[in-house]
Amino acid sequence: MDDRATNDPSAVIEADRAHVWHHLLQHKPYETVDPRIMVEGRGMRVWDITGKEHLDAVSGGVWTVNVGFGRTEIADAVRDQLVTMNYWAGAQGTVPAARFAERLIEKMPGLSRVYFGSSGSEANEKAFKMVRQISAKHHGGRKSKILYRDRDYHGTTIACLSAGGQKERNAQYGPFVPEFVAVPHCLEYRAQEGLAGEDYGVRAAEEIEKVILREGPETVGALCLEPITAGGGIIVPPRGYWEKVQEICRKYEILLHIDEVVCGMGRTGRWFGYEQFGVQPDIVTLAKGVASGYAAISACVTTEAVFEMFKDDTDPLGYFRDISTFGGCTGGPAAALANMDIIEREDLCGNSARTGAYFGEQLHALADRQPLIGDVRGIGLFQGIELVADRRTKEPLDERQVMAAVADCLKQGVIVGATNRSVPGYNNTILFAPALIAGQGEIDEIVGAVEGALSRLPG
Numbered sequence: 001m002d003d004r005a006t007n008d009p010s011a012v013i014e015a016d017r018a019h020v021w022h023h024l025l026q027h028k029p030y031e032t033v034d035p036r037i038m039v040e041g042r043g044m045r046v047w048d049i050t051g052k053e054h055l056d057a058v059s060g061g062v063w064t065v066n067v068g069f070g071r072t073e074i075a076d077a078v079r080d081q082l083v084t085m086n087y088w089a090g091a092q093g094t095v096p097a098a099r100f101a102e103r104l105i106e107k108m109p110g111l112s113r114v115y116f117g118s119s120g121s122e123a124n125e126k127a128f129k130m131v132r133q134i135s136a137k138h139h140g141g142r143k144s145k146i147l148y149r150d151r152d153y154h155g156t157t158i159a160c161l162s163a164g165g166q167k168e169r170n171a172q173y174g175p176f177v178p179e180f181v182a183v184p185h186c187l188e189y190r191a192q193e194g195l196a197g198e199d200y201g202v203r204a205a206e207e208i209e210k211v212i213l214r215e216g217p218e219t220v221g222a223l224c225l226e227p228i229t230a231g232g233g234i235i236v237p238p239r240g241y242w243e244k245v246q247e248i249c250r251k252y253e254i255l256l257h258i259d260e261v262v263c264g265m266g267r268t269g270r271w272f273g274y275e276q277f278g279v280q281p282d283i284v285t286l287a288k289g290v291a292s293g294y295a296a297i298s299a300c301v302t303t304e305a306v307f308e309m310f311k312d313d314t315d316p317l318g319y320f321r322d323i324s325t326f327g328g329c330t331g332g333p334a335a336a337l338a339n340m341d342i343i344e345r346e347d348l349c350g351n352s353a354r355t356g357a358y359f360g361e362q363l364h365a366l367a368d369r370q371p372l373i374g375d376v377r378g379i380g381l382f383q384g385i386e387l388v389a390d391r392r393t394k395e396p397l398d399e400r401q402v403m404a405a406v407a408d409c410l411k412q413g414v415i416v417g418a419t420n421r422s423v424p425g426y427n428n429t430i431l432f433a434p435a436l437i438a439g440q441g442e443i444d445e446i447v448g449a450v451e452g453a454l455s456r457l458p459g
């Protein structure tokens, strides 16, 4: 039999090595190392093509598989939908899109309209286009600036990178789209002037206000923020920050766009990260956990007030002239409905809060034993440890050491993540975003692997 029919491991590895251009990978070293091909997953366990078992602490690599692997219920729902009506896009609707939009909106008081797409970047692009069109239509084109925060990430397209605060992701891809303006990040651990807690939170938000005043409030259409900066270092804003941000947006009539691509769908212990901070957004973008990776789907969710600004049949250009071909795939909303059923039935938001609290305690206890840990940050099952060479000076641990710790965990069969170089030299945070089904046993295993890895780093 042709090895293509049997998926013989060495043939798959050779096909991968010869033809697949992997995401985010420096390929040169992989000319001599076998690529790791993942073949099966159940719960939080995944097996590669060599049969090696791993505990996945990053939900499929990039924090997506919120309900865990092997959910036949979602696969069945997608299959049933696909054989009935797999696709329709454009002006007409589909049953699962209507049903999922309704269920989602029930969980998002104050918001009312869902625009479907197929990736987080696409959802953010939609939001940026909405802001630009609102500016054109309602503000004579003057309110078109979009503010974004240092160390935040909003996606991979040129416009999303224009709103991206991560140096490594942006380098060499310019020139970027004009009128995206950076505001400072809010990492309390590295705050200047000795400010802490709420004082720092309010001050960090006031830094945003300074940028607005510098640019001219009448030119700023939206502020786009992650609720918790994810890949940029698991940065949880201190108390006072979000309250002030909301106040500033209202004061200057700036739309608040919250990028929930990572935090949405239970990651932090609430359905949405913004609920942790009691803030009311105008636009919310969602992707990864919406269908836990069982199908591609994203959503740009807005208030009725935003939607209303596009209803004007006296202007032939007045509606949102946007299309997403794969926003019409019905497998996405079908998977999203089944995914939501599971999160509700198994109380995975509650589990994320409870097990996440235990995770945080264990990481703090580890920090008491392990001086390389400078800071522990996170909410729910979204946690990070910032590694430092010297706790007193907070000098970041050398990136090669951080990556050696991640590789050591992998060798032990535990997959953890690390920040990218948001700020050069600060690629020093290990990230954890396990599936929301995690229990204390899995957390102990993850923390144990990290402790072993850190203890083996050369001093």
Ligand code: PLP
Pocket: 062, 118, 119, 120, 121, 122, 124, 153, 154, 155, 156, 226, 230, 231, 259, 260, 261, 262, 287, 288
């Ligand atoms: N927004 C945030 C906060 C993200 O972390 C990501 C991806 O990691 C995106 C947007 C982009 O999502 P996608 O990769 O689906 O385009």
